[in-house]
Amino acid sequence: MLFLQQITDGVATGAIYASIGLALVLIFRSTGIANFAQGEMAMFSTFVAWQLIAWGLPVPVAALVAVAFAFVVGAATERFVVRPAEGGSHLNTVILTFGLYLVFNEFAALIWHSTPLSFPTLAPERVWSVGGWRMTSSMVVMVGALVVESLAVYLLLRRTTLGLWMRASAANPESSALVGIDVKRMLMLGWGLAGVFGAIAGILIAPRVFLEPNMMSGILLYAFAAVILGGLDSVLGAVVGGVLIGVIENLVGTYVTVIGPDLKVVVPLVVIVLVLMLRPAGLFGAVERVRV
């Protein structure tokens, strides 16, 4: 029963990692960079939701406004920080996202201070239990959100003209521009959507981990492990990788006593290093060939 419980819990937290992972994959596919500030942007949007709740808005409304805010911040980041650096080395863009990391992190600390705040769940918490196995409504919401998100991404990219444009701009920006696709707007849209997924993950996980400026640093790590495992350019990979990492994390924390709950954080490190050594493209990623 404990085993089953650990797997259920793992799937629920894994859904959060997958949600952030989706955001990372969306940006990586379109711009070829990993956004290390993704977690901090999610944390910032969650703080915005908290502030709106504190001002008296109902929780779901506050969450919606915060998600919209995240879209604007994501798109603005692409427009004003990432785009001017286009054409430079990838190393520079990676460093840029760390600049953003610091700005968002310390800005949140400046406005809301570093004391952990409690954050309400979207709906009042309900618990179902069968035997020793228990399941909460927030776990259902986490998994449900992931299912909706991944379906939405799938439908957007595979079934709509907009999605076709986005895929075209990612695959070949120059030719896409020549056939009349507004590539720059597609990139902005990609960053905006990534912001949305990040914010959803932040709002759903905040009731569990408490809201404070550093709340996402560990979660971002698991999300990265998830997308490395699944393949940095694969939407399916992010979902599968996220759930797998969530489950592995829980099982290792429970059953490998040397590591224990305090040191679960080495799990993503080990996963990242192993995958990069054995199969750098991940489970579902396109294998990249480099000629030297």
Added chain:
Amino acid sequence: MNRISAVLSGPVAARSARFAFVVLLFVLPFVQPPDRNFQLTMVFVYSVAILGLTVLTGASGQISLAQATFLGIGAYCAGVTTVVWKWPLWAGLVAAAVVPFVVGYLVGVLAARLNGLYLALVTVTIAIVFIPLVKRFDGLTGGANGLVVPQPQPPAGLGLATDQWHYLIVLVLTLACWRIGRGILGGRVGRALYASQDNALVAVAMGVDVPFVKATAFAWCGGLAGVAGGMYVIAVGFLSPESFSLLLSVGLLAGMAVGGVGRAAGAVLGAVYIQFVPVYTQEISSSLAGIIYGASLILVILLLPGGLASVPRLLRVDVRASRPDIHPQAGERPREAADG
């Protein structure tokens, strides 16, 4: 006349300017207040850590978000060996240099196979894992409560205050690291590093073992950060895992970018920058320094890729370009003459 100007702009002038600068550094602790001595000591610590990044990023084109972690490994090596195992301080400092050097090499072996993005990811992971790891082994490290390390006391009879003594020890270590850093950047290893960054194919053809050289760069980067960690122990005397967070690593990266990537002088400017920005922003908010680091990192990359160290060169080019006929340099003819 020509000879004088040649001397003034030549290596002799650079060397004497450097000599005068070092003499000034040795005089300073006796003429300035103790808190200023402590601040400058921290500048030395950061400058050595940033020098490590300069070797790694500037010369070999790799990136590390774990420089504060290597600094922390060095600091904890020095702290644990001297406090728990009762080693003398010099042996602790050797451990502080050797262990991060070896760890850096191991990371470098893995890193040589990865491009910038994945490397950033692996080093970020190391940076985030370090703090829980230190807390987990609290028997050795003191865990979350930290570790108090007795600082070296000035020898009796010299009449030195503690802050002056720490300043001088750290300064001597810093100068040694500087010598090593310049040796790496200007020597055989440095040339091999620049070559493998600029054109790996040609470097291989010239007999450079690119993966080995890249791993070596990581080892030196780690080793220099480790020595900086040892110096940190001397200067601060207290270790807490939170002091070596990812935020400090990003801050050091910002210091390197602001100072100037790939320039030894940039490491000093960057260290001054990250030490003194918090001194002036602390009154408003302790978070303001981080915002400024982050914003300056973004601005420098977008607007001034060479960092502060490149400013004199940029200015010089501007002056020369605007008045080409007044000071024709040797080997550079005015445009009209070239046309005729």
